[in-house]
Amino acid sequence: MALQLVIGNSGAGKTYRVYEDLIRESIEAPEKQYYVIVPEQFTMQTQKDLVMMHPAKGIMNIDVLSFNRLAYRILEETGGNRKQVLDDEGKNLILRRIAGMCEPKLRVLGGNLKRTGYISEMKSVISEFTQYDINPKALEEILVQAGEESYLSYKLKDIQIVYEAFREFLSEKYITGEELLDVLCQILPDSAKMRESVVVLDGFTGFTPIQTRLLGKMLELCEKVIVTVTLGAGEDAYRYVHPYQMFSISKQMVSAVLNEAKQHRTEVLPQIRLDHPSKYRFQESPSLAFLEENIFRHRGKVYEGKPEEIKLHVCRNVMSECEFAAQTIENLIRTKGMRYREIAVITADPDVYADSLEKVFAHYEIPLFLDHKRSVLLNSFVEYIRSLLGIQQKQFTQESVFRFLRTGLVSGNDVEFTPEVVDELENYVMALGIKGYAHWQSPWFRRAKETTVEDLERLNHWRVVLVEKLEPFLYVLRKKQKTVRDITEALWDFLDQEDMQMKMQQYEKKFQEQGELVLAKEYAQIYRIVMELFEKFVALLGGEMVSLDEYCELLDAGFAEAKVGVIPPSPDQVVAGDAERTRLKDIKALLFLGVNDVNLPGKLERNGLISEYDREVLTKGNVVLAPGAKEKAFVQKFYLYQNLTKPSKLLILSYSRQSREGKALRPAYLVQELFRMFPELSLEDEEKRMLSEQEMIPKSGISYLVKGLQNLNEGGFIGEGFQMWEELLCWYLREETWREKAENLLEANQYHKPDLHLEEETAQELYGSLDHTSVTRLERFCACAFSHYLTYGLRLKERQEFEFRPLDWGNLLHSALELFSKKVQKTGKLWTMLEEKERDELVEACVDETITDYGNTILYSSARNEYLITRLKQMMARTIWALTKQMERGAFRPSGYEVNFYGGKIDRVDTCERDDKIYVKIIDYKTGTQSFDLAALYHGLQMQLVVYMDAAMTVEEKRHPDQHVVPAGIFYYKIKDPIVSREEDMERLEEAILKELRLDGIVNSDDAVLRLIDEEMKPGTSSSVIPAGRKKDGMLTWNSKAVSEEGFGSIRKYTKKKIALLRRQIAAGEIDAAPYEFGSRTACDYCQFRNICRFEPGFPGYLYRRLPQLSAKEVLERMREEE
16 A cells, blocks of 8 residues: 655656556556546546557556546445435536525525526535535534624525535435445445556546545545646745745645545655656647746746747737637647647636637638537527427417517428518517417407408418317416426427427438538537436426426526537547646647636635625635635646646647727736846737738638728728738739639629619509698608618508507607597687696596597507506696696797698698788697707708698688788697706796796797787797897897798799709619718618618718708708799
């Protein structure tokens, strides 16, 4: 019984020496058993290494195992433990259930356990306590140390409650993976295989207390236990000072192992010390040997000369770093003769780099194996199951039903729910607001706009197929009393009925044919993973009564832990992974990406249930837990040391200037350390590399061809760039397989905005007669001819949705105002004669009647929407009050409401007769925020009020041929709730409100007209009715929106000419996508077609029509000039 330590720095050949001796001994003693125990993720690679090193290329009496695999092997031999081992998925399921039962007892954690990630945190804490030999009884002692009334004490009591419940649940049937080693410690003496065997522990950076105890048992039984330890040259393995050293974890491991040997009175053989990596790994790489000897040692040594084997690069962002990595690998393959398997890529944050690495390496056709397990939550089969349960859980909401249908896995007897079928079904359901099981179960009779009888028949057929498919399964879910077994069996039956196993096999085959080997592997495993999870559900919680919500929470907890392990599909490929998990063996070149301070040291603090402060408190009480943030910083340096010294030929590091969000990033402390050690190390900027220095394959070179074309368009190349790019272009044009692609790019580069135009005959067929075109339509044409073409030519419409939109709000208010006006007219009274109570009752009745007639039941579909009815009544009452007050201040009275004419409908026409003149005032109700602007009118964007005035004056001239009809004003009344300063005086408050609600537009500047509209506008005041004010001398203020009668005449004439011109342009077939830009507004701002018109301002020919902003005076001058 003996212990031997093999100590050496990284690259010194520890593993090689031990394996070489082990193979030799195993050949000499074939009857003896040899065990090589390594971390879980290293087992396959170690087995491969031993087979390749063995002269016979096979190992008969050498077993490569992890600690857990060893436990299973011994359990099989001895039959000592009959309990089932619980994995992480099982633990999550049980903890989720226990958390629900214990919640009332928990003082601190009770309200949080249902939050995302909390169960996983609780599982981590329990696993850590188990690994570090902290049982509920030991937790009692820790509680005393924490203090009776401290927050930590309350938290630990909560953890203790869950921990005890968890252990009690497991006590009869199960043990956890962490407890497996505890069981192994008990049964190891019964193993005949372990007696007199030789055990090698290789690749470990430290041992947990349970692993250390197990090591002690091995020392009692095994002939020899060999432990490899990574320690820098000159470091004393037996002198441990504190945890804040780079090699502290190695020294802790040595100390723990020697203590076990001492306790078990085991002979400690002389250590084997290997301190000369330059003789092995770094024979031809002096700078890498220097790095290994000095990194993080603070010895002050400096490398003389340029470090040829170490390169440092800076890139723009993550994607640029991955591009750089791909190009570097291609260069090493081409110029150095390396194989892909001899090159590795590691990153400090694989979550950030994984997707980009996959995309870029696929583009460069580099075989890549990403060493990480994929979550199953985004798998379509898992989404199918979760959305299936979600239909009943969410009570057949639109989102839940179509989430299920859009998984792509739903089919019926004679219906394949293709994207087109689902789209049509969703359009109908959204238009009519169908939700709830009752609506899906009952036949659909209502028709949406443009839904035919045949369409409705087809939609009903799809509905029936879906409901009949789901009904047997949903029947189980609707039961009040149901167990986990009931739901799981119903779910299994449904998946079997739908042939989901066969569908997964079809996906696997499809991905294999497409060359997507990683996805093919995932779909090959996913059905088995889900079925195993169901088996755990039934085995662990089968008889438990649960609600559907609880079952869904349990299922999500199980899926959150389920991972798809992907075995490398090819022997020759680049391995990529993170700095801690990935096992690298016999690599010549290493690329280390993401050497930024956000990743190194990154966020080392733990924010779990046991915080960093909690750990410090517990450590002071001699409680041993996993390393905290300070210790982890030095552990991270140790892992960095191990990785940086893995390559034998070349080490390449890179960092980004900016994050994905565009924020500036700084290099990590490692970069400064390298510059200190290697003063002549140069930093290469990838953005400054010339085209001739880029490494490319035909597929990737296309992107440089495109960049060159962009440079040509934007003003040319710098230096010799054009000549290099021209050579690249010539190569593509010479190569037969790429010539067509290059020619297409050249043609695309000549792309200019097409001159869109319709033939007059086509325009005539599309539009028909334009004699009575609405003003709204003409304004749309003025804004953008292409938008007009899509709306009135192709008649494209937005998808109907069952919702209350701003347009509905405006329509309801308009209708209610019209109804109010008609009801007042029937009474024979004027608005100003109504009593306040009578007016309010009339307002309420009008709003109720309007809502009923409008037919939009959405207002009664929720409490929030019903509140809109109350708000609608309040706004209506405020509007009627303000309009009445405005009438009281002048002589004008309404003469017409909702007056129809060719081209539109006028909301209200007010008139006033004096002497031989008829004064006409137009009011249009608006719910938006747009203000009247003469310049916008000039450009054809706001002609509505002028057209209305022209129509009203024409009517009045026919009615009163002997009288002179005078335009008094054209106005918008903005329906809104104004915000004003608080006033104690009610009269002043009312005046402030009226000023906020005054009309917006232009008024006739004649003094007589101004008095007729607002009799109370005195010198030195501004009107509360119209946008005008008087100076002290009685003249209008500079900001009054007023023009003379002659000015109104010019406006009317100009508008008529503009309308005639627009009609001619429409008839001529103008449909060009040339939207306006007017100040800060453009026609594209709220355009429903902005995503389909392909208007791109950055492309040649795509320009906004910039409309000049003009003053009222400039507009009138231009109009007079054009008469």
